[in-house]
Amino acid sequence: MSVNYAAGLSPYANKGVCxxxxxxxxxxxxxxxxxTLAQLIKESQYMVVHSGAGISTSVGIPDFRGPKGVWTLEEKGELPHFDTTFEDARPSLTHMALLGLQRAGxxxxxxxxxxDGLHVRSGFPRDILSELHGNMxxxxxxxxxxxxxxxxxxxVMGLKPTGRYCDVVRSRGLRACRGKLISxxxxxxxxxxxxDLNKADEASRRADLALTLGTSLQIKPSGDLPLLxxxxxxxxxxxxxxxxxxxxxAHICxxxxxxxxxxQLMELLGLDIPKWEGPTVCESSTPTSEHSNDHKVINKAFNKVCHVAAPLLKALFITICPRSHSYRSRL
Structure with a gap:
């Protein structure tokens, strides 16, 4: 829960305007x-999205600086209310819409x-995702x-050891990495x-459209990236x-x-919002396995046909051109 996350942080005075x-x-x-936004997206060649805590409030995870946010209530001496745990939280409509926009290009x-990990659990590809403050x-x-x-x-928080060790095998015959795992x-x-920061910086500079969702943009340097x-x-x-x-x-607020x-945006773009079917981790935005397997099946079938057909074609060639049979067949 975001309240437990907040409680695990060190004391800090400057939490922004709440x-x-x-x-x-x-x-x-x-x-x-x-x-207008839909038209901008249609015209964009490279759109980058910046997301904040506001995209998860609809699924029961409090934000931090809203009227009922964790830091806001803390300033008033009140305890925040929460409706779910990180494990039980489901991606919001916004999380799934972003996945649909990504799949549509x-x-x-x-x-x-x-x-909160909801972008990853929604199935959004991790290779085009920067989680600048970490993932629970x-x-x-x-x-x-x-x-x-x-x-x-x-x-565990604060980049501290979790008590587990890396099991990556470095090369044949050598033991696993066994490095300490940290949060x-x-x-x-x-x-x-x-x-993550370098990739976010590069993407922000390259973008012709920056869409910020549910963030007050107060925390640096994350909040300043759209300005790039x-x-x-x-x-x-x-x-x-x-x-x-x-x-x-902003061009539009x-x-x-x-x-x-x-x-409304997905309706205007004529896109369906993917349904969430449970936690799904996608590492790459590049279609590989399914399409690669299709190519492998096609190549295998083609090679099999060639293997069977070659002797028949060679015999036919010799029958038609008996004087040419001494040349090495290319089949």
């Missing part, structure tokens, strides 16, 4: 803005500040860098994962109920529930 009032656009305004890269279900070998996605929450969850003063798109001539679209620090840089925006 409890800002929410703003709601009229249904007509939302529709008009989503129509619209989302090229996803940058998330969330630790992922532990990593501090020696070789191999990551393990678990079914249960790791239970991927950052504490306040921990540095962001270099590989803006500085390189791209557009920024912000979907959030509260004002963000970068609203003035949509003040509505993220799930409602994504539902």
């Amino acid at each position: 409890g800002l009032p929410e703003v709601f656009d009229s249904p007509e305004e939302v529709r008009a803005k989503v129509e 619209y989302v090229k890269y996803l940058i998330s500040q969330n630790v 279900f992922v532990e990593q070998c501090e020696k070789c860098g191999r990551q393990y996605v678990r079914e249960k929450v790791i239970g 991927t969850i950052l504490d306040w003063e921990d540095s962001l994962p270099v590989r 798109t803006k500085r390189n001539g791209g557009k920024v679209v912000i979907v959030n109920l509260q004002p963000t620090k970068h609203d003035k840089h 949509i003040h509505s529930y993220v799930d409602e925006v994504m539902k």
Whole structure:
């Protein structure tokens, strides 16, 4: 639960501005803005999405700076309310819509500040996903860098050892790596994962459209990444109920529930929202196994036909051209 995640962090004074009032656009305004967003997406060559805690509130995981967020209630001396655990939480409509947009070729890269693991559990490809603050279900070998996605929450935070060891076999005849596995969850003063941050930075600079969903964009450097798109001539679209620090840089600001925006967006794009069928981990965005297997089957069948047909064709060739049979057959 996000409250347990928050409780596991070290004390920290500067948690950003909490409890800002929410703003709601009229249904007509939302529709008009989503129509504009849909057109921008159709015209985009490289869209990057930035997601925050606001995309998980509809499935019972509290955000941090909303009116009922963890940090907001903490400032008031109140305890947050939660409706689910990380293990039991199901991806929201927004999580699944993003998967649909990725499969349709619209989302090229996803940058998330969330630790709930719902992007990974939804089936979103991990090779085009940067989880800048870690994942409650992922532990990593501090020696070789191999990551393990678990079914249960790791239970350790702050990049600390989990008590398990890496089982990657380095080469034939050598024992497994046996490096210590550590959590991927950052504490306040921990540095962001270099590989994820570099990929997020590169994607943000390359993007011609940055779509931010459910994030106040307050935490650096994650919150400033959409500005890289803006500085390189791209557009920024912000979907959030509260004002963000970068609203003035946005081409459009949509003040509505993220799930409602994504539902309308998928309808306008003529796309179905994939159904969630349980936790699914997808490592690569490149179609490999199914298509590769098809090619293997076709090649195998072709070779078999050639093997059977070659003697018959050779005999036919000798019959028709008896003086040419001394030449080596190419079949």
